[in-house]
Amino acid sequence: MTTATLPPDLDAELSALLGAEGWRTDAATRQAHGSDDSRRHAMPAGVALPRDRDQVAAIVRACRRHRVPLVARGAGTGTAAAAVPFGGGIVVSFARMNRILQLRPDDRCAVVEPGVVNGDLQQALQPLGLFWPPDPSSFETCTIGGNLACNAGGPRAVKYGATRDNVLGLVAVTGRGELVRCGGPRTKDATGYDLTHLIVGSEGTLALIVEATLRLQPLYRDAASATAA
Numbered sequence: 001m002t003t004a005t006l007p008p009d010l011d012a013e014l015s016a017l018l019g020a021e022g023w024r025t026d027a028a029t030r031q032a033h034g035s036d037d038s039r040r041h042a043m044p045a046g047v048a049l050p051r052d053r054d055q056v057a058a059i060v061r062a063c064r065r066h067r068v069p070l071v072a073r074g075a076g077t078g079t080a081a082a083a084v085p086f087g088g089g090i091v092v093s094f095a096r097m098n099r100i101l102q103l104r105p106d107d108r109c110a111v112v113e114p115g116v117v118n119g120d121l122q123q124a125l126q127p128l129g130l131f132w133p134p135d136p137s138s139f140e141t142c143t144i145g146g147n148l149a150c151n152a153g154g155p156r157a158v159k160y161g162a163t164r165d166n167v168l169g170l171v172a173v174t175g176r177g178e179l180v181r182c183g184g185p186r187t188k189d190a191t192g193y194d195l196t197h198l199i200v201g202s203e204g205t206l207a208l209i210v211e212a213t214l215r216l217q218p219l220y221r222d223a224a225s226a227t228a229a
């Protein structure tokens with residue numbers, strides 16, 4: 001289904017929900033949110049920039065009611081066109097949900113919103129002697145939500161695994177606009193189906209991630225390298 005224009009009722013509902021800063025239908029904003037690093041482009045009919053999880057859930061419920069497709073977007077550094085709205089409809093950008101909610105050094109975990117940039121989290125963790133292992137080379141711009149949705153990984157994946165191995169729990173919005181919480185900060189939060197690891201890597205097709213609890217590691221105190229010839 002391609003939705004180049006929006007039902008007027010949906011336009012009015014999202015405008016009332018998100019305000020002028022959070023609901024954009026001008027051509028420049030739509031153009032800028034129509035592509036990622038794949039260099040492919042499709043024009044969305046509108047761009048939603050929610051501030052919190054309740055707004056995300058309300059957007060999903062409204063789009064579902066009007067049968068308008070939506071595509072999640074982090075920083076748009078993906079190279080596979082997964083954030084490109086080929087069906088038209090709405091792009092949901094997590095750029096304004098970029099708060100680090102908790103740093104818990106004693107529990108070696110952090111709770112973040114999906115729009116936090118990977119590099120910003122690493123900077124916040126450094127004074128605590130901690131880091132989050134996923135290190136895609138786009139770390140200065142890509143978001144934690146995008147890392148989770150793509151199961152991103154960099155060189156450190158050899159030792160620590162990719163993103164899936166470094167997440168303890170999620171809060172996500174389903175296609176029905178319902179909030180689900182899975183996993184949690186304790187390793188023993190192991191009851192029930194493992195939805196956390198199912199959602200990680202699903203590229204926004206199963207749910208929209210609105211909060212993540214991340215497993216942290218201690219920074220190396222001493223590092224040395226040797227070359228043998």
Ligand SMILES: Cc1cc2nc3c(=O)[nH]c(=O)nc-3n(C[C@H](O)[C@H](O)[C@H](O)COP(=O)(O)OP(=O)(O)OC[C@H]3O[C@@H](n4cnc5c(N)ncnc54)[C@H](O)[C@@H]3O)c2cc1C
Binds near residue numbers: 037076094141153207
């Ligand atoms: C220069 C460069 C270097 C790169 N290096 C690496 C690398 O070393 N390793 C690697 O794995 N990748 C790499 N990438 C690819 C890309 O940066 C990663 O996949 C990154 O995780 C994407 O994050 P993003 O915030 O840009 O997500 P986007 O590109 O905006 O979105 C990617 C996918 O995630 C979904 N998504 C985004 N946020 C959410 C959310 N909150 N809930 C649900 N779904 C969501 C989108 O719908 C889309 O399917 C690189 C890209 C570039 C341009």
